[in-house]
Amino acid sequence: MKRKSLLVIGLVVVLLLSTAAFSNSLNLATNALKGKNIGFVQLTLGTTYHAAMSDRFDELAKEYGANFTQVVSSNRSAAEQLALAEDLIAKGVDILILNPVGDEIVPSVADLCAQKNVPLFCVDNTSPGQGYVYVGIDNFAIARAIGRFVADFMGGEAKMVYVRSTATDTGCPALRFGGIMGGISDQGEIKGYDIIDERYAVVDVGESEGMLQMEELLAANPEIDVVIAHHDAQALGALTAIRNSGRTDVKLIVGFDGELRMLEEIKAAENGKNGPALATGLNSPTMIAEICMQQINETLQGIAVRDCYYIPVVGISYDNVDEYMSYGF
Known part of the structure; x- marks a missing residue:
């Protein structure tokens, strides 16, 4: 990679x-x-x-x-x-x-x-x-930067899951998802990057909800390379679910916002040396x-x-x- x-x-x-x-x-x-x-x-x-x-x-x-x-x-x-x-x-x-x-x-x-x-x-x-x-x-531009990182990190293909916002959120989710996929395509062919599953947040877009979403995605999918989360809070919840599961197939988790705990986890992961690598965008x-x-x-x-x-x-x-x-x- x-x-x-x-x-x-x-x-x-x-x-x-x-x-x-x-x-x-x-x-x-x-x-x-x-x-x-x-x-x-x-x-x-x-x-x-x-x-x-x-x-x-x-x-x-x-x-x-x-x-x-x-x-x-x-x-x-x-x-x-x-x-x-x-x-x-x-x-x-x-x-x-x-x-x-x-x-x-x-x-x-x-x-x-x-x-x-x-x-x-x-x-x-x-x-x-x-x-x-x-x-x-600029949700699209920041997400595009994240998408470029996904493509650079994964090097050509990935099975990706999407930890989404609530179904009633019609504001920025489309821009963020479009930006990530656009950023991936900036770095080469997008056909190797498949969204294999997704889960909407039911109540809110916090950490506990992200953990529940990720638990369902892990149960339903035996192999996941990349987790795309709408917010850092959900990304942190997804990270907890992955750690609790003992799964080692997830290589990268990307969030959005720049929460301090997310930044700390990015540093601690050392680009994948210690569990999944992480990345985010400043919001x-x-x-x-x-x-x-x-x-x-x-x-x-x-x-x-x-x-x-x-x-x-x-x-x-x-x-x-x-x-x-x-x-x-």
Whole structure:
């Protein structure tokens, strides 16, 4: 197997300053956040990723004197998220932040915000569009970097299983899967890479769910080379299931997000010397919150902002994991 590092494939930086993406300070010349009411419709708090994002929004709101109100989806439905958004707007928020259950809910919330003249910021689980500012990642580009690593590592063929998000998640899963397969094809023929099985998450996309998904996949498939997981949390759950099973056929597990525990496991695995190798892509929830709050501050001053702000496109494997340990969450 060819084993190459997963490199930074480009900085897709649509920021005021390139260094702002890796800053943990807003560096506000003028604080327009003080006394403002900011509402956040969060997708879930059931993963480390989403909890870290919520915590960072809350910290920044407190630091700069804003009133921050968060509501969380309980059943991952578009109807519920729309109702939560309506309630926050009725309570008089100046800004609404939405982490949508999927792309289908965004136009309805955008229309609602336009009617009430409330600026809308969408984060994470959607893509750039009309009527809102998107702050997040280029899911396809980051997944493509991961796919290139899969192809380099495996060297031409692999039996792959897919630990998926929930069936109701219509936001980024298609972009991530498409990016991974595109990255594999970048490195040569894709015909040797077969998705032999998959499992949807039933409840949420956390570690325990990933473990259950992987247990089913292991029971159903006597030979697996590569595990593709929608989130690092699910990848970590899959790793636990593999270890518990005693199976040694799995050569590589790839996740998505850059959780600290995932980075630690990437380093400990030493590119496959100690169990399956691991890789992931940087999707920093704290960075997204910081960029979002900075652009909210600009908006509150009447300063025009862009429609889209991406964090840098970074893939992480054993060869470069030390560079990104400080961004783990």
